[in-house]
Amino acid sequence: MSATLDQIFVLLQHWLVSFLPAVLQPFVSVLLGVVVIIGLFPALFAFAVWMERKGLGRIQNRLGPNRVGPFGLLQPIADGIKSLTKEDIVPLSADVVVHFLAPLVLVVAVFMGFAVLPMGRNMVLVDMDAGLLFYFAMGASTELSIFMAGWSSRNKYSLLGAMRAVAQMISYEVPLLMSSVAVVMIAGTLSLTKIVAAQNSYSGVFPHWYIFTPWGLAGFLMYVVSSMAETNRSPFDLPEGESELVAGYFTEYSGFKFALFFLGEYLAMFSISGLGTVLFLGGWSAPFSFLTWVPSWIWFFSKLMMSISVFIWIRGTLPRLRQDQLMNFAWKFVLPMTLLNLFVAALWRFLGEGWERWVICSVILLLAYVVLGRTGMREGKFGPRRYRYAE
Amino acid sequence: MSFVFYILAALTLAGALAAVLLKNTVHCALALTVAFAGLAFLFLQLDAQFAGFAQVLVYIGAVAILVVFAILLTRGSETPKDGVYSRNWLAGLVIAAGVFAALGWAVLQSVPGLPHETAAPQVSVLQIGNALMTRYVLPLEIVAVLLTLALIGAVIVAMHQKVEAQ
Amino acid sequence: MTPLVGYLLVAALLFAIGLAGALTRRNAILVLIGIELMLNAANLNLIAFWRYGPHPELLTGMMFAIFSIAVAAAEAAVGLGLVISIHRHAHTTDLDAMNRMKG
Numbered sequence: 001m002s003a004t005l006d007q008i009f010v011l012l013q014h015w016l017v018s019f020l021p022a023v024l025q026p027f028v029s030v031l032l033g034v035v036v037i038i039g040l041f042p043a044l045f046a047f048a049v050w051m052e053r054k055g056l057g058r059i060q061n062r063l064g065p066n067r068v069g070p071f072g073l074l075q076p077i078a079d080g081i082k083s084l085t086k087e088d089i090v091p092l093s094a095d096v097v098v099h100f101l102a103p104l105v106l107v108v109a110v111f112m113g114f115a116v117l118p119m120g121r122n123m124v125l126v127d128m129d130a131g132l133l134f135y136f137a138m139g140a141s142t143e144l145s146i147f148m149a150g151w152s153s154r155n156k157y158s159l160l161g162a163m164r165a166v167a168q169m170i171s172y173e174v175p176l177l178m179s180s181v182a183v184v185m186i187a188g189t190l191s192l193t194k195i196v197a198a199q200n201s202y203s204g205v206f207p208h209w210y211i212f213t214p215w216g217l218a219g220f221l222m223y224v225v226s227s228m229a230e231t232n233r234s235p236f237d238l239p240e241g242e243s244e245l246v247a248g249y250f251t252e253y254s255g256f257k258f259a260l261f262f263l264g265e266y267l268a269m270f271s272i273s274g275l276g277t278v279l280f281l282g283g284w285s286a287p288f289s290f291l292t293w294v295p296s297w298i299w300f301f302s303k304l305m306m307s308i309s310v311f312i313w314i315r316g317t318l319p320r321l322r323q324d325q326l327m328n329f330a331w332k333f334v335l336p337m338t339l340l341n342l343f344v345a346a347l348w349r350f351l352g353e354g355w356e357r358w359v360i361c362s363v364i365l366l367l368a369y370v371v372l373g374r375t376g377m378r379e380g381k382f383g384p385r386r387y388r389y390a391e
Numbered sequence: 392m393s394f395v396f397y398i399l400a401a402l403t404l405a406g407a408l409a410a411v412l413l414k415n416t417v418h419c420a421l422a423l424t425v426a427f428a429g430l431a432f433l434f435l436q437l438d439a440q441f442a443g444f445a446q447v448l449v450y451i452g453a454v455a456i457l458v459v460f461a462i463l464l465t466r467g468s469e470t471p472k473d474g475v476y477s478r479n480w481l482a483g484l485v486i487a488a489g490v491f492a493a494l495g496w497a498v499l500q501s502v503p504g505l506p507h508e509t510a511a512p513q514v515s516v517l518q519i520g521n522a523l524m525t526r527y528v529l530p531l532e533i534v535a536v537l538l539t540l541a542l543i544g545a546v547i548v549a550m551h552q553k554v555e556a557q
Numbered sequence: 558m559t560p561l562v563g564y565l566l567v568a569a570l571l572f573a574i575g576l577a578g579a580l581t582r583r584n585a586i587l588v589l590i591g592i593e594l595m596l597n598a599a600n601l602n603l604i605a606f607w608r609y610g611p612h613p614e615l616l617t618g619m620m621f622a623i624f625s626i627a628v629a630a631a632e633a634a635v636g637l638g639l640v641i642s643i644h645r646h647a648h649t650t651d652l653d654a655m656n657r658m659k660g
Contacts, residue, residue: 098418098421128440129440129515129516130440130441130444130516133441133444133445133448133516134444136448136452137444137445137447137448137451137452138447139452140447140448140451140452140453141447141451141452143452143456144421144424144451144455144456144459147456147459148421151417151459151463159463163460163463166456166459166460170453170456173452188517189516189517190516191516396560396563396564400563400567403567403571404567404570404571404574407571407574407575407594408574410578410590410594411574411575411577411578411581411582411587411590411591411594416584416586416587419587419590420586420590423590423593423594426571426594426597427597430597430600430601433564433567433601433604434601434604437564437604437605437607437608438608439604439607439608439619439622441619441623442600442604442619442622442623442626445623445626446600446626449626449627449629449630450593450597450626450629453630453633454593454629454630454633457633457634457637458586458589458590458633458637460637461586461637461640461641462586464641464644465586465640465641465644465650474583475582475583475584475587476581476582476583477580477581477582477583477652477653478653480580480581482580483576483577483579483580483581484577484580484581486576486580487573487574487576487577487580487581488573488577490572490573490576491569491570491572491573494569494572494573495566495569495570498562498565498566498569499562502559502562505559505561505562505609506559506561506609506610506611508559508560508609509608509609509613511608512608512613512614514613514614514616514619518616519616519619519620519623522616522620523620527620527624530620530624531624534624534627534628537627537628537631538627538630538631540631541630541631541632541634541635542634544635544638545634545635545637545638546638548635548638548639548641548642549637549638549639549641549642
């Protein structure tokens, strides 16, 4: 029973495809997967927007949306209808073609990333040998679309927002990649399904997720920070800081194109949380060995929604960083730590089983954190702003 | 020769032509990314998955962005008044045409000796990794040193001269 | 026509386009773009020869292409750094205007 429930979507797909002639079957089964992804994640997006507005409201001691539907649950639908019926304004001096293409490129590139994420046992659209590389290649293409949006609008706020966003995304992509490489080193594969499979075993009731190792925990924390910066989420939301830049790179977008940007931002958040889940939190594997009867996709999506709640929680809690703090943090703290983490992961691999490797790896990481993070900040080397006047 | 190949080749060449011909420098950079993407697809068509994804990651994710940043930092998006082509563009064009003629002639001359359709090689990432760590470990290390030097060099070259303390 | 010939011709055309761009444009950045196109054409050749060559399991052509991609990234970084530095000094990226050895 539980095995059937676990594989219900896979069985459903096989059943649907079996009605077709054999020539069409592989094509249609991929197409079905694509349709499910394209349908499911925008629905999740609507729910996440509602959750975010409610959650932020709760954090800021107000009610949040409560007019449309029970608990305001239908608010995203109302918002969607509004953005669809709004006039689509293109600035007179804008570069029309690039302005039109930017949101499309963004959404397509973000959707591509979902293709390699395993969302349950046997539930992956394309099981690629180089899945992680594919994911990061697609993630890198979103930067260009943001630049396209900012530049084609011919608006200084848009351009400044885009430049900030691109600089920030490039800076944080390095630690994002590096913290994932530690996982690749231990798992010995770039295939995301195999990375999940490597974590899907238990000692006692506890799982062998990578977050429960010293290098995994450090890598996960660095991954979370970089992924927040990568998706332009608060506290790294300088590219769209309302008080400075109106709305950043999508200032000149309205109606449906604006909705596409909004969608793209949330989809990027989903996909990066999904990747974090796969890399560090065991993907679709159950948190305790006695819970393996629960369908695998439930675990994946509950971990995903937990990460989204953390994103919302942090947005409601932390103030926005300054541009120089942002860059210093990326290059002088997160990047050296991820590089060290690679070294620690290698140590972990070669020290063999036993308690010694736990002590050695933890001590190295803690020392580095104290030296780089605590002392460095207090000595004033990374913290305060250095003013540079116009020449 | 499949239909897909012709589409991808046309896409790549159109992107490359646009990158070379367009007036607006930013448009050139964007057209360049189209050419890069077409090339990545061509790599995939050649069963070189790893190289194709590396192409996207490095060229679209890094080089194109670098180019775009450089254009904006040098105010290159404003079209110059006295034309975008160099004074001796004719000589350049003739040389390029000559090179293409020579290369095309060489390729067409050697058609009989070229191998025909072969079975697609099955290459896993694991094999590539093993090759990088054994047979090609020296080039890998040299590339690592080169990239570090390039990183430092680029920063030093492009860095502002330190302003004297006020 | 065998597939290899098609790829080689595309690569040759791409190389010629890149060369034409590098030789005819004024803007230093566009010259760099032309050079990148030429490097890419070479990569396409390498991968095509790897795919249709006698020993694809040795991965020689593919490795060559991967290293070439890495070197091209370094080249782009340093080249664009130089362009920015020259622009700061001479206030132009027009190659025809850069005709003095002294600053």
